[in-house]
Structure formats: C-alpha cells, structure tokens
Amino acid sequence: MTRVLIVDDHAMFRGGVRAELSSEPARAAGVEIVGEAADVDSAVAAVVAHRPDVVLLDVHLPGGGGAEVMRRTGPSGPRFLALSVSDAAEDVIGTIRAGARGYVTKTITGPELVSAIGRVAEGDAVFSPRLAGFVLDAFAGAGLSADIAAVDEDLDRLTEREREVMRLIARGYSYKEVAKELFISVKTVETHMSAVLRKLQLSSRHELTRWANDRRLL
Incomplete structure (x- = not known):
C-alpha cells in the first residue's frame, strides 16, 4: 500500500481529495490515506506520527508554506507531490527546488491523481503537462531560467x-x-x-x- 498524507488548509478540499482516494479504484491501486493536516506545524507532526510514503502538499499553507514542511521533515522523509491551485512559474520552480518530486494542479482528475501518487511513490517525477516546460527550462539552463532567477531575487x-x-x-x-x-x-x-x-x-x-x-x- 502507498500511505498518503493530505496537507491543505481548506477542509472542503481535503474532504474532496479524501473521497477520491477512498474510492474503490484508488484502493485497488493501493492508496491508503493515513492522515490530514491544515498548516505547517500539524503537517510536520503528521509526517512524524504517520510516516507516509507520499505527502500531497499544498504550496501555500499557514505557518510558512509547503517549502517549510519539506525543510523541516528533511531529505530522508516522505516523497512530496505538490497539489496546488497555482500554476505560476515561481511557485512551481520554488516548490521543486525545495524538494518536491512532482507538481500537479487542482484541476487534475481523481484517476490522474491516483496515478501521480503511484508514480511519485516509485520515484518518478510527475508534472501537469503545462508545468513540465517550466521545470525543464529552469533546470536545463534554457530561456526561462534567467527569468526565474530574477523572479526569485525580487520575491525574496x-x-x-x-x-x-x-x-x-x-x-x-x-x-x-x-x-x-x-x-x-x-x-x-x-x-x-x-x-x-x-x-x-x-x-x-x-x-x-x-x-x-x-x-x-x-
């Protein structure tokens, strides 16, 4: 089974994700929800308590954001899959640099999310199609990378x-x-x-x- 922790500050959204991941197809694919969290502190505590394989992580959270959760749980912790409403280049690149294995937007379907969780659990990198270009450009040193560096400096x-x-x-x-x-x-x-x-x-x-x-x- 792939043990999954859902981290998002909106209770209704967490409920929707839980329903999708509790469906028969998700269970058949080996997905098991082990807990939920709504902010940075509770997310860190839940990672320690439940030891999930994959954390579905919102980018913007009370207490410091998704990047802070990854920083505090360390490189030996679970694999992180960002699940965010934002498709801004700054959010995507910043989250991947912080340690996430993938980034998908909240327009993803239930079956697609189950597949993404499975792939991340196996060590693959997973991105929504439009977002993959941001990552490839930024880390290959192509056109967007200079823009991202400038954005990072401004946003810092x-x-x-x-x-x-x-x-x-x-x-x-x-x-x-x-x-x-x-x-x-x-x-x-x-x-x-x-x-x-x-x-x-x-x-x-x-x-x-x-x-x-x-x-x-x-």
Missing part, C-alpha cells in the same frame, strides 16, 4: 503573506476580497500591499499587475 524581498497578497491583488482581487480569502482584515491587506509596493519599487496596483504578468506569476 517579500514575506510569505506579502506574496499571497501580491498575487491576489495582481489578479484583480479587491482589498475586501483578499481579506476574505486570506482570513485577515482589510487594514492588514492594506499594510501588506504598501510593503509589497515599497519593496518592489512600484507605485500602484496597475504596475504590480504588469510586473507580475511580465514574470509569469499570474
């Missing part, structure tokens, strides 16, 4: 929360919508937005959208 100036706010604002969310999405106050969104613009040396949300689009972050 931002905290994890500032990155989340930046991405949502750049996609056209209002401050109120960002606050609802991230479970923070509108005032806190405004504070983070001011910090983002200052650190990136931009003057408006329109410039931010153009900046993010040019760097393939949307």
Whole structure:
C-alpha cells in the first residue's frame, strides 16, 4: 500500500481529495490515506506520527508554506507531490527546488491523481503537462531560467503573506476580497500591499499587475 498524507488548509478540499482516494479504484491501486493536516506545524507532526510514503502538499499553507514542511521533515522523509491551485512559474520552480518530486494542479482528475501518487511513490517525477516546460527550462539552463532567477531575487524581498497578497491583488482581487480569502482584515491587506509596493519599487496596483504578468506569476 502507498500511505498518503493530505496537507491543505481548506477542509472542503481535503474532504474532496479524501473521497477520491477512498474510492474503490484508488484502493485497488493501493492508496491508503493515513492522515490530514491544515498548516505547517500539524503537517510536520503528521509526517512524524504517520510516516507516509507520499505527502500531497499544498504550496501555500499557514505557518510558512509547503517549502517549510519539506525543510523541516528533511531529505530522508516522505516523497512530496505538490497539489496546488497555482500554476505560476515561481511557485512551481520554488516548490521543486525545495524538494518536491512532482507538481500537479487542482484541476487534475481523481484517476490522474491516483496515478501521480503511484508514480511519485516509485520515484518518478510527475508534472501537469503545462508545468513540465517550466521545470525543464529552469533546470536545463534554457530561456526561462534567467527569468526565474530574477523572479526569485525580487520575491525574496517579500514575506510569505506579502506574496499571497501580491498575487491576489495582481489578479484583480479587491482589498475586501483578499481579506476574505486570506482570513485577515482589510487594514492588514492594506499594510501588506504598501510593503509589497515599497519593496518592489512600484507605485500602484496597475504596475504590480504588469510586473507580475511580465514574470509569469499570474
């Protein structure tokens, strides 16, 4: 059996994944769910407690993100398969650099997810088709790699929360919508937005959208 831990901060999504992986085809393929977690600390504790073979890991988590889970569980831990709503190059490359064996988006079907889990458990690298190009380019030294290096340098100036706010604002969310999405106050969104613009040396949300689009972050 392939022992799987589901890590995502949205309970409804975890429930949907659990239902897919508890289906008869998934069980027949040897998938067994051993636990769930909703943030970095609980994910690290669950890895220690359940010793899963594969961790389905959301990229953006309270407490430091998926990369922090991988850092704290070390190279001798389970294999990680990122399962994220984001298909931004920065998220994909950053997650693979942090140690994930694969990266698929949440548009994946149940049977495709079962197959991806099995392949990662066997040591293969698995990516959604569009994302594979990001990885190949970045690690082969081709065109996108220079762009990724520049993006990394810019984003290193931002905290994890500032990155989340930046991405949502750049996609056209209002401050109120960002606050609802991230479970923070509108005032806190405004504070983070001011910090983002200052650190990136931009003057408006329109410039931010153009900046993010040019760097393939949307």
